[in-house]
Amino acid sequence: MAEQRTDARVPTVIADDVHIVYRVNGGGGGKGSATAALSRILKRGSDEAARGVRKVHAVRGVSFVAYRGEAIGLIGSNGSGKSTLLRAIAGLLPPESGKVYTDGQPSLLGVNAALMNDLTGERNVILGGLAMGMSREEIKERYQDIVDFSGINEKGDFITLPMRTYSSGMAARLRFSIAAAKDHDVLMIDEALATGDAKFQKRSEERIRELRKEAGTVFLVSHSNKSIRDTCNRVLWLERGELRMDGPTEEVLKEYEKFTGK
Numbered sequence: 001m002a003e004q005r006t007d008a009r010v011p012t013v014i015a016d017d018v019h020i021v022y023r024v025n026g027g028g029g030g031k032g033s034a035t036a037a038l039s040r041i042l043k044r045g046s047d048e049a050a051r052g053v054r055k056v057h058a059v060r061g062v063s064f065v066a067y068r069g070e071a072i073g074l075i076g077s078n079g080s081g082k083s084t085l086l087r088a089i090a091g092l093l094p095p096e097s098g099k100v101y102t103d104g105q106p107s108l109l110g111v112n113a114a115l116m117n118d119l120t121g122e123r124n125v126i127l128g129g130l131a132m133g134m135s136r137e138e139i140k141e142r143y144q145d146i147v148d149f150s151g152i153n154e155k156g157d158f159i160t161l162p163m164r165t166y167s168s169g170m171a172a173r174l175r176f177s178i179a180a181a182k183d184h185d186v187l188m189i190d191e192a193l194a195t196g197d198a199k200f201q202k203r204s205e206e207r208i209r210e211l212r213k214e215a216g217t218v219f220l221v222s223h224s225n226k227s228i229r230d231t232c233n234r235v236l237w238l239e240r241g242e243l244r245m246d247g248p249t250e251e252v253l254k255e256y257e258k259f260t261g262k
Helices: 033-042 082-089 121-131 136-150 168-180 198-213 225-231 249-260
Strands: 011-025 053-067 071-075 097-102 106-110 186-190 217-221 234-239 242-248
Touching: 011 082, 053 082, 053 097, 053 217, 053 234, 071 082, 071 198, 071 225, 071 249, 082 097, 082 106, 082 186, 082 217, 106 168, 121 136, 121 168, 136 168, 168 186, 168 198, 198 217, 198 225, 217 225, 225 249, 234 249, 242 249
Parallel strands: 053 242, 071 217, 071 234, 106 186, 186 217
Antiparallel strands: 011 053, 011 097, 234 242
């Protein structure tokens, strides 16, 4: 069972009535589409609707406060706005209206987070560590732990091979291992625990609990209710971009499971 919520009420993330709107260019495809696109660009002063721009309201008025030491699960149907909300917290998507405030540097880890496919796993560990603000000495000290945690060398010396030779699961495990090597103010994980075998998932869940104890805040997007139960002490449930429920893990999951019938 998940641990009880911490009493140390130090805010790390504040979302205040956050709305996020995507704008998608419409118009026909086929021949002439490039000309049509150029025409839309030239008509900068015209109305968006007239230019065939469709608005997708992905997050609608979401407000919450996250506290240091919490692990917060994000659940909801596909397209409910979970990953979009994480990208806004990470500063990658500006809200249409409302504000997101963070204490410290948020780090977003997704299964599709970009590492360089033409470089070896070894080089990607170094580059990933530098990108997170680790010094070369820190990377050198933690390098073997990162490789061992990922488990990608259990069936060969894959760490010396280019990333393009890795399976999607191996690449995802390496990404998680690099991110988990550093203590984070706010760490956001988008489906990273969905890849890998049960042994790796257990290691990942244990590491998330350690990050909480080291005074960070963890957000986890997952379609696995078991991972949410084992890892998180609080859950935000999003549907159609709206925050439907926010509370202790078991209370929210019980209502969610009634809603989904699972």
